[in-house]
């Protein structure tokens with residue numbers, strides 16, 4: 001006691017308030033006699049059994065095949081999410097059972113082209129799971145947490161995404177180039193010293209720094225330091241696991257996401273939120289700030305105040321900034337990593353991208369320290385290889401309610417979801433080589449039909465606003481490093497590792513880098 005200013009002190013004070021009622025409750029439990037205890041256990045067991053039976057056999061989706069435990073409890077799905085391989089587990093289940101798989105007592109996973117239109121392109125509500133996107137507690141809802149498309153459209157009049165328009169992103173091309181150049185300095189250093197390099201980490205540092213620049217005109221400094229400053233990136237992964245699982249038990253998330261925990265700064269979201277708060281505060285004092293996301297949002301707040309729209313203020317700005325960091329960094333890193341890792345496994349792809357760039361250089365294009373956006377747009381094979389990387393390891397699964405798909409009607413209240421990691425790898429849609437890295441497929445006559453099921457950015461009203469920014473970063477970085485470096489895996493006999501939570505996080509594929517002479 002006696003340390004009220006420290007986090008421990010705050011907890012000691014809170015614990016002393018709670019201890020008496022807890023002790024009384026425990027004493028009362030002790031006082032219940034054994035026969036009564038047995039009866040209580042039996043009644044609870046009976047109730048649980050009845051709920052399980054009803055969920056398994058008496059719901060409108062009881063006929064949908066899937067694992068037994070999935071049909072009676074959401075815990076089956078949650079355990080697969082925590083294991084980090086839910087996308088592959090679902091893929092195997094769809095290969096076994098077909099288009100529909102029951103993944104929880106109230107959720108059906110769908111892998112069918114009709115589902116894309118019915119679930120994404122129609123203006124239907126999103127699943128309740130999205131309500132989890134409130135940072136750091138329920139006072140800070142992010143745009144992604146709005147379930148109704150009309151409500152979202154109203155909100156977006158103020159919370160502008162104009163900063164993501166391509167011409168605004170391109171105002172930052174110089175800044176993006178500076179960050180890619182910093183990445184190159186680290187690659188040069190590793191090449192000269194002959195040291196192995198964790199490119200996975202450096203890609204993530206770069207994506208985080210660029211997101212910081214676009215959001216608040218301030219990088220986080222990961223690339224300057226060459227490390228995860230303050231553990232913000234590690235926290236982001238923890239945050240994703242939390243979101244994916246507690247989204248199904250939102251009442252339980254309140255134990256961690258409430259104003260009290262925000263005040264103590266103990267929750268996993270604490271670090272990333274504090275970093276954003278500091279950056280926004282600094283940004284407000286920064287007269288030299290560029291035309292970043294914050295400048296659009298500050299104007300939105302003024303507009304909302306003028307028009308009396310009470311549902312957009314500084315709290316939304318914080319959650320929007322945190323959303324950008326959470327959604328815009330690991331995802332870009334994943335795209336970059338998938339391209340490089342898969343091309344190292346299939347050197348013909350790397351060589352073909354390089355040949356395309358070398359041919360462009362002969363015509364005076366693709367020169368300079370970093371290849372320009374204007375030039376990368378004229379590289380069709382690079383475009384195909386980047387799309388193929390995003391097809392092979394896509395990030396997120398999404399749910400909607402109450403629809404008819406491929407002749408089957410699912411009643412209101414049934415959560416329907418498509419996991420891009422399933423539909424983008426379906427052999428029925430993409431052919432027998434669906435699970436291989438084959439950029440050439442993007443030139444086949446079937447691609448018009450197939451690419452309707454290409455959805456790394458989501459589709460429709462809930463799709464990714466940051467896709468222009470992501471593409472500019474990914475295409476420019478890949479063109480530049482394929483042109484300038486030779487890369488090989490330290491141990492080609494070892495597979496990389498990855499975990500699919502909300503976004504997909506690859507890791508552990510160290511490389512040797514050498515500078516290319518040309």
Ligand code: HEM
Pocket residue numbers: 143144145211323324325327328329331332335395396397398455456457458462463464465466467469470
């Ligand atoms: C390869 C890179 C990326 C991929 C594959 C990707 C994918 C996605 C997907 C699938 C969604 C929809 C999620 C859902 O509703 O369940 C989404 C939402 C979002 N993304 Fe991205 N994203 C990428 C990069 C970025 C970047 C660079 C930013 C910004 C810095 C960004 C910001 C956002 C935001 C703010 C949302 C929430 C939008 C809303 O619902 O209002 N993303 N992203």
